[in-house]
Amino acid sequence: MQLKNYNHDHPAVTRLYRNFRPYGYLSPVMLLMVALLFIPIILVIGYSFFDNVLINSNPKWVGLQNYITVLTDPVFLKSMKNTAVFVVCNVVFHLIIGMALALMVNAKSLRPAPKAFFRVVYLLPWMFNATVIAILWKLLLNPNGIVNYLLVNAHIITEKISWLSDRTIVLGVLTFINIWAGYPFYMISILAGLQGISSNLYEAAAIDGARPVQQFFHITLPQLKPILISIAMLDFIWTTQNFSLIWLLTAGGPSHATEMMSTYVYTTAFMEYQYAQASAAAVIILLACMILAIFYVRNQTRTD
């Protein structure tokens, strides 16, 4: 930079001041990150290597014992499996539904007024937080609720189903609810992406005789790829961490059928007071998310 700073006369002072200035602006963030991110992470990693931490006044170093306990605990293994199923199904269906709705709303034959209307309607699930969504679906899926009433009267089912307490279906039900709650993020991001694709590309393809399906696979999809990768990665990370919806709907039950890694940590720490074991599980979640984060950071900072 060629600019001279008039407040400082001595060149050495000026240089020193100038070199540290960017860090000055960053200092509040860095201070907060050290105090509220690095220190807590070091603490939780520390807890995971001690025995009976926080309860015992003289915790003993036990090495990897807590990790072994957690990784051989059938409940934790089940929670890993449940989380994997939940996350993969969510990402896949979010992507399909989000893409389909974005294409529908973006259809050329749709006038601006219905377009705006449907866009708002499709955004609706997004305006409610996990607590409200959990309670709303508890109402809908209550054995005496409207869903059972409609399905029985339409002769789709013969008797009322306990959607949230039947072990065989409850994970699927939670997955469905979370798909319902999360697709608007995809729809709206894809919609923004669609509006950024130059119409020249489609016109050129139409002149070459490309059908709509071919246009979708050869223009739309490749053009949307960066956005799709970003949102799918974020969704992958966020769904892995999902706690509130699961906790409020089933708290991981019945008999661990919907236990997730996050609910396992919460239950182990705050219901069973096994803080060391919970810390070990929390560190495993951290590792999983950081591996995903490496891909995300690489994707976000790549210069093309």
Place this chain on the structure above:
Amino acid sequence: MKTKPAKRIALWIALIVAALFSGLPIVWLLSSSFKSNANIFAVPPKLIDESFSFTAYQEVLSDPIKLRFFVNSYAIAGIVVVITLVIALLAAYSFSRFDFPGKKIINAIIISVQAMPPITLLIPYLVLVVQLRIYDSYLALILTYIVFTLPYAILMLTGYLNTLPKELDEAVLIDGGSRFKALWKILVPSCIPSLVSVGLYTFIQCWNEYLYALTLTKSNEFRTIPIGIASLMGQYAFEWNQIMAMSILGSLPVIIIALFFQKYFISGMTAGAVKI
């Protein structure tokens, strides 16, 4: 280009089916909030029945404990928005206007914080909050929320400042003004729209937060709306109509933001996925 009628009909059927899928549960939420608790599961279910009234809303709004949840949510979200915007703006200014050793790595850390699982930090936060004697207070939630609101705010604002030419602030510097003056007088007024987007997004993040509010506070004096709503699902009786009324009232700020500030809402909600 004319679209074939058959295609148009198929499109409209798909649009309506999808609208029912996303909208019907919300319609039922609204409808239940106007019923008496006895009629919640009445057969056959009706959208509007003879018990239609605003009683549930009146009961929620006349209960000082429930009102306190609203005050807490507004206060905490408002304070976090202000702190987040100030700190993020300073950081974004640094990222956008300077090159310095460590810039890349700090930037990478900030992006990766978006992937930080809140549950991992919960146990050490509880310990720190108890040791600092701020357990069950606004401060406990404000401090922990900032960690999760800052990264996104910094990335958004950096992206926006990068679109503003450096000549803007250099003009102030040549006239002998300070960098703070350049930031405050020139850059801040020109990035109001993105400040609004980031502010609204931050507000919604805090407004919706559940896990920390559940764990780091315990008295009704400091608890927020999500906890208030969940606590209505008592062990003994479900006051369904009140729960639904409070859910609607508790979602109003976000609904208003989504409907009336749609542009800011959408740009705030989607920018995270767009490359920076």
